[in-house]
Amino acid sequence: MGKEDSGRLLSKVAKFVRNPLKDWSELDAPESLPADNGYSREMLKEMIERRQRNDFVRRREFDMLRKLRQREAAGGTPESAAAISSFNMSTSGKSEGRALTLKKIDEIEEQMSQQWWKGRAPGGGDAPPVPPATPEAAPSTEEAARRAQAYADTEPGMAPPGEHAAAAMAAGREGAHPSGLEDAAIRFAQGDDAGAEAVLLQMTAPESPHADQNEIWRALLDLYRATGDAEKFGAASTRYAQRFKRPGPEWVSLRSLARDAQAGIDAMPAPEAPPEGLEQEADWACPEVLTREGLAELTRALAAAGPVWHMDWRRLSVVEHDAAGPLRALFNHWADSPVQLRFDGAHQLLAVLEKAAPTGDRSVDVVWWQLRLAVLRTVHEADAYELAALNYCITFEVSPPPWIDPRGSYTAMDVGVAPAPAVYSAEPSRAVLMGHLGGDCQQLLLRLDADLKNALMPTVSCAALLRVDLEGARALIDWVAGHEEQGRRIEFVDAHRLVASFFHVVGVTDHASVSTRSK
Structure with missing residues (x-):
């Protein structure tokens, strides 16, 4: 073995001492790589072990759920039975509480009814009457009966009798336009002056229930004014003053007013005629x-x-x-x-x-x-x-x-007529109805249209109007209804009572305002 081999062996032994967990064959690799590979291997090993533990826990939980479902399908468990019993106990407790609440409400209602109906006993029967403190305090039988009759309609829970309500409504209608006055107005419109006078005299008789109604007396006086009978007017005015303890109305001849109004219209200048040779009817x-x-x-x-x-x-x-x-x-x-x-x-x-x-x-x-x-x-x-x-x-x-x-x-065709702009006046513009209105009154209504052309508050004076028959009323209704459709409501003023009542009967007041003369 050479010197270099012995050196590599010693270094390899030293590496093995520092890293005893490594394999002997891996000691020849560079130091950085073994450290990284070892760290990665350890991390992967821990992740694998953690996943295995999680899978084990999940499988155990699934097994427990399957067993619980199987037991529920087989007939329930003691825990479920306990839950059901506890639910029944809670619902029964709620039912008992509701019953107690209803019982208390019934007791409160019973107490309130006893306080409201003084004569009712707690058991439902009639309570004995409370004796008065002293004999003098007890009312007499006649007084008690009178009080009971007076307060019969005001007793709680008792509706007023139907005939009382009907009588009250009829009295309201009679106060506005009594049927007798309407009958007299219709007779007067038909030219039956004697019949209208007889009806009004009967209504102003001392024993009549209408004897104290001012409008009935004023209608009788207006009848004498319209017929020109000053003598009967004077006698009726005297009876009126005695009845109402005030001076009666003064004599005014409506026929004279009608003649004066007609004379004033006749005196008005005629409209300028068109140029000669151009007079012809429009196509x-x-x-x-x-x-x-x-x-x-x-x-x-x-x-x-x-x-x-x-x-x-x-x-x-x-x-x-x-x-x-x-x-x-x-x-x-x-x-x-x-x-x-x-x-x-x-x-x-x-x-x-x-x-x-x-x-x-x-x-x-x-x-x-x-x-x-x-x-x-x-x-x-x-x-x-x-x-x-x-x-x-x-x-x-x-x-x-x-x-x-x-x-x-x-x-x-209107040469010489200046195209004057329309000037609308805020003051009431008045036209006049006079005399007898009946038959073909189309020309009269056209004159009223001309008089009220630029009026914001169209007013028609009836101070000189004597009588309106059925044909005249029909034409007048069509005329006022046409103006109402255009947003202009005609107002008739100073009409005498028989004409005003006839306007109400035929329906003129549905489309126009009507007021009677004040004097």
């Missing part, structure tokens, strides 16, 4: 609200008309949006065609369109501006067209359609 009159159906009626009317087309726009107040486009096309067609047009109320049409197309509001549909420009072109208003076109340019920031001379001819 088509525009309604207040122009719709697509209204445009269809317009085309049918013009198809049946002659070479000159006469249209009346004075009643127009609104053009519906779905009719704006077809109406624009119609006006453009008229402007481009050799037609002869005659308009009444062209200023009203332009005012409605100007309101529908405000300057500076870009949210408005452009069709309203186009319709307005088409109408101005059709009626030969070049200057107004240029101004509207400038406002159109300012609003939409685009060039407006240029002016093109219309091919047709146009004549304004």
Whole structure:
């Protein structure tokens, strides 16, 4: 053995002494590698042992679970039986507690009922009456009966008798419009003055239950005013003063008021006549609200008309949006065609369109501006067209359609009538009903429409109104219902009692307000 071999042997023995767990053949490897390999092997060995222990514990737990399930399937275990018994005990305890609670509630209700119903004994029978402290304190039999009758309807649990409630409702209705007064109003409307007077005299008789009602007496006095019987009015006014201990109403002749009102209307100047040679009936009159159906009626009317087309726009107040486009096309067609047009109320049409197309509001549909420009072109208003076109340019920031001379001819039928803007007054605007309202009263209602055209609070004075028959009431109901649909509620003031009661009977008060005269 050489010197080098002996040296390697000694170093190998020294390594073996430092690492006795290593194999002899591994001592020739570098020192770093054996250390790393040994450390890795130890770690792997520990991980394997830990996994084996975990697997053993898991298998043992699974075995226990399988055994428990097998026992439950076979008929239960003592532990489960104990659990069931404990559950039954808890539920039975809860049931007993609930029973005790219900028992206490019953006892409290029994105690409260004894306190509320003083005459009820705890056992359910009637308790003996408590004797009074002194004989003087005990009420008499008559007094007890009177008290029992007075407080019978207020006893707890007792509803008031049905006939009492019905009588109270009937009394309320009688107080507002007694049936006798309505009967007299109907007789008066039919021209039976004597029958109406007989009914009212019977109601104002001293033995009548209505003898103390002020409205019945005032209706009788209004009857004498309407019939012009001053002598009977004076006698009835004296009885009224004696009955109510105050002066009676003064005599007013409603017939004289009606004559004065008619004379005032006759003295009013007649409306200015149109230029000579232009008087003719319109081929088509525009309604207040122009719709697509209204445009269809317009085309049918013009198809049946002659070479000159006469249209009346004075009643127009609104053009519906779905009719704006077809109406624009119609006006453009008229402007481009050799037609002869005659308009009444062209200023009203332009005012409605100007309101529908405000300057500076870009949210408005452009069709309203186009319709307005088409109408101005059709009626030969070049200057107004240029101004509207400038406002159109300012609003939409685009060039407006240029002016093109219309091919047709146009004549304004209301020449000399200034297109004054509508001025709505906050003060009540009054129209007048006078005399006898009946039969064909369409002209009278048209006059009322003209008088109330710009009124925010339309009021009709009935101070000079003598009588309204059934036909007049029907026409009046249609008239007030039409105004109510437009959001305007008519108010009739200073009507005498028989007319006001008749308005209530026929249903005028369902669509209008009615107030009676105060004097």
